[in-house]
Amino acid sequence: MVAAAEAPLLTVEDLSIRFLTPHRIVEAVRGVSFTLGREKVGIVGESGSGKSMTGRAILKLTPANAMVEARALRFQELDIMAATERDMLRVRGRRISLILQDPKFSLDPIMRVGDQIAEAIPPDKREGKARTRECVLEMLAAVRIHNPRRVYDLYPHEISGGMGQRVMIAMMLMPEPAMLIADKPTSALDVTVRMQVLAIIDDLVTRRGLGLVFISHDLNLVATFCDRVLIMYAGRIVESCKASELRHARHAYTQGLLASLPRIAERRPRLAVLNRDPAWLTE
């Protein structure tokens, strides 16, 4: 891998996110550290494990009542912890893009799809209407939309969920970001469409040399799609391994999750149930 020799795109060291509620302090993320190169890193865990909040912290998009602390949170040359809102505006969507779960809620319902993608081009890179349209059509073709000219003029309600997600990806790639954060990008899609959308992300990440943080709760998917996997439990990374070696995970939590999955090929009368060990919270 080339990534090892280069400086990482993203460095996260000892990230903590706490929420103050009237009754208590909720620790959503507790001391998470990892780096990301030009590779696909998966973050898996159950709901409430802090995986999405970690993704949000990278973009400084945590809710206002969140208290974020970190020894280091760096994207290329930028110190995200010290960055102002103004600095972040130049990063969000331009150098780091975020792909969310449901395209239906992320697209503007009263704006043509092509115009929405065009809007994602940073002002300093725009070169006239005709050229912009060409760029958008090229990008639509890159996310494997067969008839870009036709799709350009459609409204979001006229396209399917799978196509909507491809339009979202096209929009996210328009400013040529260095890094993508995909937060359950395919869980609203049907399985057959899911494969196609993943293939597009895979291609783009590999060909353009992007870094990808892929947040998911689907262990099979992450094991087969990513290069490396971080497993989160109760706000901490309990294990990290090569995706291809997830099956041989060492931590009892990871093993428990894998054992609780029903499998088509090996049928068992009962599924293994996860017994949560209090030690996992601290060890």
Next chain:
Amino acid sequence: MAMIAVEDLSVAFGSGESLVHAVDGVSFQVEAGDTFGLVGESGCGKSTILRALSGLNDHWHGQIIIDGARLEPKRQRSFFKKVQMVFQDPYGSLHPRHTVNTTLMEPIAIHGLDRADQRIAQVLEQVGLGPAFRFRYPHQLSGGQRQRVAIARALILEPKILLLDEPTSALDVSVQAEILNLLADIRSQARLTCILVSHDLAVIAHMCHRLAVMNQGKIYEELTVDDLAGNRPRHSYTRQLLQASLGYDRRLAAAATLADDGLDSGAA
């Protein structure tokens, strides 16, 4: 004789040009004590079949025979004592301002059953919740616990048939395992006949004996779980679903031609 026999069932929504055949001439049978799986992607009509069976939708055509009796679109009260349903979303299917006790009292009152107190205590035990949960509200329960309450509500009438509409798709995998184990236990204790609807082939394979693969309102193929596990599906669509359920495969995904999303192809 089959416990459930569905013959040429059709459900259509809309009219004129916007007429959609959500279920289009579907037939299948489920033997007593069996669990039958309906699998397919969103919009394929699998939940619509359950809604027609359970009486939530009375605009259907065809024939449904349950336990030897032919059903009319409008149901008798006795039908609901025999057939109960568990829904996908345990957050939406319980009344937020009713305690577990109130939720479970309702079917008892409607059907005029005796020994209410005893029945509630018993059914809570059966779904693994215990008496401590009886006077709690849904917001005090986790997703898995709520789904147990929904299952208890279905079981309290001692039905013969349980219709399960994606009962675990809103839950984490570790909680899914607990609920699937619970359903398997209940099924054998009460000798229930079940229909399980899911988009997840692995869940269907774990719970069912036979399954039907649906797409666009039609059953493409009916097969046994052994055929599925032995990788012997006949229809290419089933193979596609099977492949996708195993995870991402770079070569396959690259080779797969994009399904034309209607408008996308331009030829639609």
